[in-house]
Amino acid sequence: MAIAPVIEERSGCGRGARVAARLMRWFMRPLVSRLPWTPLTLRFAPLLDLGAVLLVPPRGTKLTKVKGLGCAAEWVRGPGVPADSRGVILYFHGGGFVACGLRTHRRMIARISQAAGMPVLSVAYRMQPRVTIQTTIEDCVAAYRWLLETHAADDVVIAGDSAGGYLAFMAPIHALRDGLPRPAGIAALSPFADLDIDVKIAHVNAPLDPFIPAPRMWDMVRTCFPGAELTDPWLSPVHADLSALPPTLIQAGAIEVIRADAELMAERLGAADVPCTLQLWEGQAHVFQIFADISREGLLAIKEIGAFARRVTTADTQPQAA
Template sequence: MDTGPAYERSPSVRSKAISSALRLGTRAFMHRVPAHAGSIRTARSTVDAASLLLRPSQRVRVRQVVDPRVETGRLRRSVRGEWVVTKDAEEASPIGAILYLHGGGYMFCSPRTHRPITSRLALDTGLPVFAPRYRLAPEHPFPAPLEDAVAAYEWLLDRGVPAEGIVIAGDSAGGHLAAALTGEICRTGLPRPAGTVLFSPWIDLTCELSEPAQRLVRDPYISATTARRMARLIVGQTGFDDPRFALLTSPWTDTPPFLLQVGGAEVLRPEAEAFAEALDAAGTPCELQVWKGQMHVFQMLNRVLPEADAAMADTDRFIRSVVPGLPEPGTAPEPGTGASPEARTGSKAGSGTEAA
């Protein structure tokens, strides 16, 4: 019987079965997507349609946000996305929020596709989760997604969410975007967030570290070859050396704590390990977890995969360590402690409410 941390234990039978199924199906699909705009749009529509089949949790609500940000009196980038809040959000503590940046290779997916993660984060922590709908490549190459992520962070600040209560999180390409956003915040002098969580982050879009690794692991989801082909459409005119893009060579001093979770069976593992070393060298607190035998962004399966459930519980532990004062799971806050950020500030940004 395995002992020690959950991420060091041998993968469960269920994990092995799901990985094998994905290796036969999803990986083959991803590997064959042609690298031109028309086929990408078709694949994007397929992914979005499939997301409608996901069974959402009945314990959260999803509130759509479309905010042109005209009330600021100066030109600001509009913000679109969705709040994911618990059913009792009106009585929840207003001390922070999670800004979640979805993955999908900077080309696919949306806040809807990643509700299995965002709803779990909201339920575990009690914090509202804002998932922006950032612009996608190849129509909008980098730095367009980063500009939208910065706008989303400023949007939270404008609505009274304290920076010391904001946790930035993301998976895969969204993990790259979450790290890039953290660096941009610190470089430009915006108030520093409480921490950053990265699930299977795509740290190095040149794929120089992941290409050798694909000969050593059987990643059931992606290949470095496919990732590099996509990266050429993402980088745009900024180039791979842009400091906002090249995370391994960017300075990481005076940044908040990081939690990195990566699967032991994915080609992106060397990138996460190299990034953790860069953070350590800069003196930034960083916890790296390599989950034995797990696939890319296995946290998406937190309802069916025991390892994913444990990883999300560990994420909750990290968030509570950087955002003190969160109520324990399942406990109600004291009367009069406040409301959710949009209710507390009287924002008119929300356009529509959708039960999830």
């Protein structure tokens, strides 16, 4: 018998979030609408991570570079988080599979680490169009495999935002196929989960989203998933066998177009008897948690992620002050 997902509608949208959404609608959405997805343009997309050098993590954050993986990675310990915590979070950043990295997400990840009371392994997987999406997924599975050398699967939560939310689902799906044990939980922030962009174009949020113009997402799919069947279960989370996945937390902004993916993914998880909580945050845009400096709701959502990570792991950790 299917398990109905728990849907929590979080009310309240503060001034900071409203201002951020307005600025995105004025500046970011027009830019995204016009920016061409050409090989030349995409060559410079990774430079966005270099430009994020000013996004410093909270004071007291500890960073440690990781070697031995096929891609860049680092340990992030938020203020007050012990190095010997049993519980860990494996995090995949967003950026449309072509941009962002360790620097763009370091501040938010440090806050997630602090809220959970456990360190986070942040992975800068190799991106398109330099490698195939299969290689990207393999990087994420390899990071999970590496983590299992020192941690029990019951102590690992896999998380990610946007494209990283996609990978937070696909990495364990492929890892389970390879015989690896399932992680303790999955936390997905505004996850991209359905390769069919027409579903998002038809969603009521398509004209409301202040950041993502839904039709442009077809460019991402054509570039990052060339020739793929939209229903391929090894490439599309909503069409995969989800029955072996662990308890899942999904957070999405109530006005973002990716809400369509979040709702469908929650529905499919429930149909597969996987416990899932879907939180829809009033007035919030795509990956609003990254705007926690100006959005009270972003901080609250991060606290929820931390509480979820503690709840699903066997880790003997204590909640940290945010």
